Amino acid sequence: MIERYLEELAEELGSVGIRGAQRRRILAEAEDHLRESVDPARFGDPALVAARFADELATSAAGRGAWGSVVALAPAGITYAILFSMPATWPDITAARSVPVAVAAAMTMLLAPQISFAAGLLAIAGAWRLRSQVAAPAPAVTLLRRRAGVALAAGATALLSVMVVIYEFAAWLPTWRVALSFSIAGASLVPIAADALALRRTGALRPQAAGDAGDVFDDLEPVFDRLPLRLRGRPWRFCLLFAAAVAGVALLGGGVLNEGPRNAVAEFVAVCAGFAALGRYLGLR
Amino acid sequence: MVTGAVRAETLKGHLDFLLLAIVADEPAHGYRIIDELKRRSAGTFELPEGTVYPALHRLEQSGLLTSSWATGSGRRRRVYQLTARGRRALAGARRDWRGFAKAVEAVVT
Numbered sequence: 299m300i301e302r303y304l305e306e307l308a309e310e311l312g313s314v315g316i317r318g319a320q321r322r323r324i325l326a327e328a329e330d331h332l333r334e335s336v337d338p339a340r341f342g343d344p345a346l347v348a349a350r351f352a353d354e355l356a357t358s359a360a361g362r363g364a365w366g367s368v369v370a371l372a373p374a375g376i377t378y379a380i381l382f383s384m385p386a387t388w389p390d391i392t393a394a395r396s397v398p399v400a401v402a403a404a405m406t407m408l409l410a411p412q413i414s415f416a417a418g419l420l421a422i423a424g425a426w427r428l429r430s431q432v433a434a435p436a437p438a439v440t441l442l443r444r445r446a447g448v449a450l451a452a453g454a455t456a457l458l459s460v461m462v463v464i465y466e467f468a469a470w471l472p473t474w475r476v477a478l479s480f481s482i483a484g485a486s487l488v489p490i491a492a493d494a495l496a497l498r499r500t501g502a503l504r505p506q507a508a509g510d511a512g513d514v515f516d517d518l519e520p521v522f523d524r525l526p527l528r529l530r531g532r533p534w535r536f537c538l539l540f541a542a543a544v545a546g547v548a549l550l551g552g553g554v555l556n557e558g559p560r561n562a563v564a565e566f567v568a569v570c571a572g573f574a575a576l577g578r579y580l581g582l583r
Numbered sequence: 584m585v586t587g588a589v590r591a592e593t594l595k596g597h598l599d600f601l602l603l604a605i606v607a608d609e610p611a612h613g614y615r616i617i618d619e620l621k622r623r624s625a626g627t628f629e630l631p632e633g634t635v636y637p638a639l640h641r642l643e644q645s646g647l648l649t650s651s652w653a654t655g656s657g658r659r660r661r662v663y664q665l666t667a668r669g670r671r672a673l674a675g676a677r678r679d680w681r682g683f684a685k686a687v688e689a690v691v692t
Contacts, residue, residue: 307633327613327636327661334614335632342631354637358644432599432641 303338304329310348315502316355324351349506353433359500360434360442363493364425367446368418370493371453373486378411381460381479386471394466403462409568410459413576414452420580421445423517435509441581443501448580450494457483457490513581533573533583541569594628598638599647600680601628603665603673606648610664612655613639639663647672 304325311321328347332338341347394400424442428434434442464471464479515522515530522529529536545562552558577583594601605611605619617635620628642648647669653662665673 323661324636324640326659328633330612330658330660331614331617331632331636333658340632342633344633346631347633347636350634351637351640354641355644358641362644432638 299338300329300332300336303332303341303344307344307347310344311351313504314348314352314506315504316348316351317502350433352503353436353505353507356436356439356500356503356505357428357431357434359503360439360446361425361428363446363497363500364421364442366493366496367421367449370489371414371418371449373489374411374414374453374457377457377460377482377486380482384475386475389467389470393470395469396466400463400466403459403466406455406459407463409572410452410456412568413572414449414456416572417445417449417452417576417580420514420517420582421449423514424512424581427512427517427519433505433507435507435511436505437511438509439505441511443497445580446497447494448576450490450497454487454490454494457487511581513583517581533577537570537573537577537582541566541573544569594630597680598630598635599642600673600676602635602638602642603647603669603676606663606665607670607673610662612653612660612662616663642669 307328308321308325311317311324316324328341332341335341391397391400391404421442424438424445428438428442460483461480464476464483468476513533514536527535527539529539545566548565549558549562552561573582601620602616605616605623611619613636616639617632620635639648639650643650643663646666648663649666650661650663652659654660
């Protein structure tokens with residue numbers, strides 16, 4: 299009877315994505331327990347036990363993944379701060395080895411960190427909302443993993459684009475600067491890759507708990523509830539307000555009479571385009 | 584009226600706290616922990632036994648418990664024990680619980 303129960307449990311664990319060493323450990327613990335209690339019925343329905351494992355482990359892993367992605371991205375942020383704070387005289391874009399590649403890399407270098415930052419913030423907001431949940435709804439876990447994944451992917455893309463830009467203009471830059479840029483950008487990729495692998499490993503889990511994924515309005519409910527303007531259920535209004543705020547910062551940062559207006563328009567368009575492209579995927583609308 | 588279903592739901596909300604409290608006394612394997620949970624609560628806290636293991640694994644992943652294989656009674660058993668972080672979490676949970684219980688007691692009696 300115990301053997302049959304363990305076979306069923308093994309099958310159910312496999313069906314929720316728990317395999318390998320973790321499954322062997324669970325089965326060994328279950329066998330030890332059942333040899334003591336001699337009553338598989340008290341252990342619970344194998345499907346229920348397997349689902350509970352998947353729900354709890356996936357929720358906990360997704361929360362850790364969200365916080366872990368931000369930690370893994372911190373060196374990339376420091377790399378950007380170092381590289382952009384170093385004084386340099388950049389040649390004209392036509393001096394690049396390949397102008398189209400340089401233009402694409404430069405645009406990516408500016409956009410990817412913003413996507414990474416936004417997805418990272420959303421991942422933290424989601425993890426914070428689910429922090430007290432032992433078994434979050436499966437769609438909420440998926441959304442959290444997705445946000446962390448996008449943050450990591452965009453962060454890695456940003457660093458790679460920096461390396462491409464440096465390579466494109468290497469002939470015009472001091473050798474030490476090229477070497478330093480490649481070294482710190484390359485080193486910053488290591489924690490991102492490690493965290494992405496960890497996220498991928500736990501991605502096999504298939505949680506079963508029913509419920510909604512929620513969205514940014516659920517994540518930041520206390521903030522949205524205090525705003526004088528009703529934004530819940532009106533994602534595009536939220537997008538336009540957020541884009542306007544970012545544009546305002548770009549305007550002031552670039553100087554009203556200098557590059558500010560151009561930067562502000564570019565940021566406004568970029569935020570709206572990002573919202574249209576990734577908003578649903580990241581639980582913004 | 585507190586029904587069995589309500590009691591099970593309430594227990595789920597406090598399961599982590601209860602498990603940490605049991606393991607705090609001495610390292611124990613899953614069966615022993617579940618047995619202690621039932622014994623100390625005089626049978627009030629009774630869950631499908633298999634659903635306690637996911638909580639133990641999750642608490643270990645969160646760094647509140649640690650576990651290792653040990654051989655006893657001719658069998659290999661996974662023994663759980665509290666980490667330093669788990670001990671701090673338990674102390675905080677005990678403080679919260681005592682404050683909460685005192686407040687409820689003051690209202691209902």
